[in-house]
Amino acid sequence: MTSSSRALRRGLASLFLGLAAHALTGCAHLLPGAASPEGGSRGKPSTGWLAHGVRLPDRGPGFEALRTESEGGLHFGTDRVVGMVRRSARAMMRDGVAVPLKVGDLSGLRGGQVTRHHSHRNGRDVDLLYFTRDAASGRPVIAPGFIRYNRAGDSVGLATPLRFDLERNWRLVEALLQDPHAGVIRVFCASWIKAMLLDHARRIGAPGWLVERAELVLAQPGDSAPHDDHFHVRVACTPGERVLGCQDGGPLWPWLDKDWEKADATPMDDDALLALMEAIPPGFVHGPPDGISPSSAAPGKPDASYCERPAIELVCR
Numbered sequence: 001m002t003s004s005s006r007a008l009r010r011g012l013a014s015l016f017l018g019l020a021a022h023a024l025t026g027c028a029h030l031l032p033g034a035a036s037p038e039g040g041s042r043g044k045p046s047t048g049w050l051a052h053g054v055r056l057p058d059r060g061p062g063f064e065a066l067r068t069e070s071e072g073g074l075h076f077g078t079d080r081v082v083g084m085v086r087r088s089a090r091a092m093m094r095d096g097v098a099v100p101l102k103v104g105d106l107s108g109l110r111g112g113q114v115t116r117h118h119s120h121r122n123g124r125d126v127d128l129l130y131f132t133r134d135a136a137s138g139r140p141v142i143a144p145g146f147i148r149y150n151r152a153g154d155s156v157g158l159a160t161p162l163r164f165d166l167e168r169n170w171r172l173v174e175a176l177l178q179d180p181h182a183g184v185i186r187v188f189c190a191s192w193i194k195a196m197l198l199d200h201a202r203r204i205g206a207p208g209w210l211v212e213r214a215e216l217v218l219a220q221p222g223d224s225a226p227h228d229d230h231f232h233v234r235v236a237c238t239p240g241e242r243v244l245g246c247q248d249g250g251p252l253w254p255w256l257d258k259d260w261e262k263a264d265a266t267p268m269d270d271d272a273l274l275a276l277m278e279a280i281p282p283g284f285v286h287g288p289p290d291g292i293s294p295s296s297a298a299p300g301k302p303d304a305s306y307c308e309r310p311a312i313e314l315v316c317r
């Protein structure tokens with residue numbers, strides 16, 4: 001059986017389970033992401049929308065939002081991306097990282113066009129600020145915002161200089177890439193940030209397979225700013241989302257196929273479900289934002305621009 005037909009089978013199975021949940025509970029509209037027959041990411045990251053978004057709270061164990069929702073922050077995503085942020089923040093805490101991970105924008109409740117971003121429209125993109133240290137003392141400090149770093153790892157244009165925290169930023173990359181439920185397809189960052197991280201990983205003897213994954217997944221975007229001030233993380237569509245028209249917007253790495261098997265079996269994140277129930281006003285009608293047709297996210301032809309790095313076998317949709 002080909003990987004695409006396996007993915008389709010899993011997608012249909014996920015859809016069937018979601019429909020069964022709908023029949024049993026009558027409230028599947030409250031179930032986030034892959035657990036809901038209707039929930040999840042639609043279309044492409046730059047043109048799509050988000051059905052039944054899951055809310056990331058302003059703060060939680062090991063993380064806090066750069067902008068709260070009242071300050072204009074975008075806090076909605078699929079359960080997959082919201083779960084990934086929570087798990088990676090917890091992983092950093094377990095490693096003894098005392099400063100919280102600062103989280104930038106995800107998407108709006110229904111997705112669609114947002115200010116500040118070209119993508120971030122279908123709930124699978126999130127910005128994570130770089131961990132940083134005080135340059136003079138070397139102490140870890142909470143990232144005060146989007147701080148740019150030069151090729152030497154020094155902050156640009158700050159009165160009190162900061163240093164790019166190589167150790168903690170690499171640990172964050174490790175947490176993202178080792179999360180079997182996240183399906184990370186891209187971690188955008190500037191080419192010199194990527195080079196610093198990979199040099200560090202090799203110097204400390206990080207596992208070869210992890211360094212190889214990082215070498216593929218870390219990338220400077222070609223169509224926007226170089227990302228010298230934050231990681232932009234994108235996760236793959238789940239098989240269930242893909243059946244409903246989600247398009248990945250990045251390479252489907254060979255190892256993700258196994259990760260999807262595990263992801264399909266992931267129990268629902270209770271915290272995320274509670275946050276969703278708190279966040280959505282009674283009577284809220286779900287659907288695409290104004291100006292976006294649901295049918296515009298129907299499964300389409302593969303976009304050749306998604307196929308990158310042909311040195312390894314990729315599946316592109």
Ligand SMILES: [Zn+2]
Nearest residue numbers: 125126127232
């Ligand atoms: Zn971004």
